[in-house]
Amino acid sequence: MSPWCGQGREIHVQEVALRDGLQSEVGFVPTEEKIKLVDQLTACGLKKIEVSSFVSPRAVPQLADAEAVFQGITRRPGVIYAALVPNVRGMERAIAARADEVNLVMSASESHNRANLRRSGDASFQAIKEAAALAATAGMRVAASLSCSFGCPFEGEIPAATILLWCRRLQEEAGIHSISLCDTTGMAYPALVHELVGLVRPSSPEANLTLHFHNTRGLGLANVFAGIDAGVLHFDAALAGIGGCPYAPGATGNICTEDLIHALEVSGYRCGVDLDALIATAGDFEKLLGHATPGQVMKAGRRLRGHRADQHGPAA
Ligand code: COA
Numbered sequence: 001m002s003p004w005c006g007q008g009r010e011i012h013v014q015e016v017a018l019r020d021g022l023q024s025e026v027g028f029v030p031t032e033e034k035i036k037l038v039d040q041l042t043a044c045g046l047k048k049i050e051v052s053s054f055v056s057p058r059a060v061p062q063l064a065d066a067e068a069v070f071q072g073i074t075r076r077p078g079v080i081y082a083a084l085v086p087n088v089r090g091m092e093r094a095i096a097a098r099a100d101e102v103n104l105v106m107s108a109s110e111s112h113n114r115a116n117l118r119r120s121g122d123a124s125f126q127a128i129k130e131a132a133a134l135a136a137t138a139g140m141r142v143a144a145s146l147s148c149s150f151g152c153p154f155e156g157e158i159p160a161a162t163i164l165l166w167c168r169r170l171q172e173e174a175g176i177h178s179i180s181l182c183d184t185t186g187m188a189y190p191a192l193v194h195e196l197v198g199l200v201r202p203s204s205p206e207a208n209l210t211l212h213f214h215n216t217r218g219l220g221l222a223n224v225f226a227g228i229d230a231g232v233l234h235f236d237a238a239l240a241g242i243g244g245c246p247y248a249p250g251a252t253g254n255i256c257t258e259d260l261i262h263a264l265e266v267s268g269y270r271c272g273v274d275l276d277a278l279i280a281t282a283g284d285f286e287k288l289l290g291h292a293t294p295g296q297v298m299k300a301g302r303r304l305r306g307h308r309a310d311q312h313g314p315a316a
């Protein structure tokens, strides 16, 4: 089936602005604003929201209030409120805060793992394994994110064999079946997405595979359609297109949630999200951040939105 024709198929868009987005903001967004945003995103119909990170507050001070945010949100049944976790300490905090799912993070690149998590890939994997075992005893959903799956700003290409090896170890040794391939600094392109997903898919059924793209080089939405063509149904995105890893040079925003949902809807996919409400939320979010954001649909409006001719100058 062509990826261009959704024909009513469902695509799951997972919101990461509160985590991937806010971790790269210079300012600290007040806790009550974060809580309000989670509740607004819930009301828009998003079914999975990454609420915060349980990481070292010294490493990511913007998310030092993770417990308070989880404490303050109004949980809607059926919505998964997730958190990023790098180690057992983070898992203990996530369990205490009653996160529904933890996203255990490591990098496919040894250099990026050391820059971001201050240890070797193997040491991070051991931490993930221990954290996953703890999550199992708490009955918590567990997923793993593999940063730099499509390339690394320090090492360049990451061989497909490395990605396959980490996926296999996460599944077989750590018992984690839900895996996110993350394009941390926007190095993916459609043919690479197609190739890598084709290699990973046989051991990762579609329900378990997420793609996480940054729009660093403008290829974000093209990569999503390549991912759909390769059989992927789950994609991360950030409201207003903010985001980036503080420990990866050149990192910029995630693909933008409302732009992604707009692109999917005009192509005939179902996302189960109130797009108008989401666009309004993105506008409020931009005001809250106090600077321009990369989101495009919030500026232009939906494809068939009419504009008053007398309010515009001559077309270029
Ligand atoms: N939550 C809160 N505090 C934590 C923690 C966690 N999950 N993990 C470690 N710490 C604390 C320790 O208690 C210790 O505190 P102390 O100095 O007051 O005793 C301190 O952090 C250092 O602990 P250590 O185990 O030596 O960690 P580190 O300094 O080597 O840092 C990480 C390792 C993984 C904790 C840190 O690099 C980190 O949190 N990175 C996250 C980066 C990130 O979120 N990047 C973007 C997302 S991909």
Ligand code: ZN
Pocket (backbone or CB within 6 Å): 020, 182, 183, 184, 212, 214, 243, 244, 245, 254
């Ligand atoms: Zn990211």
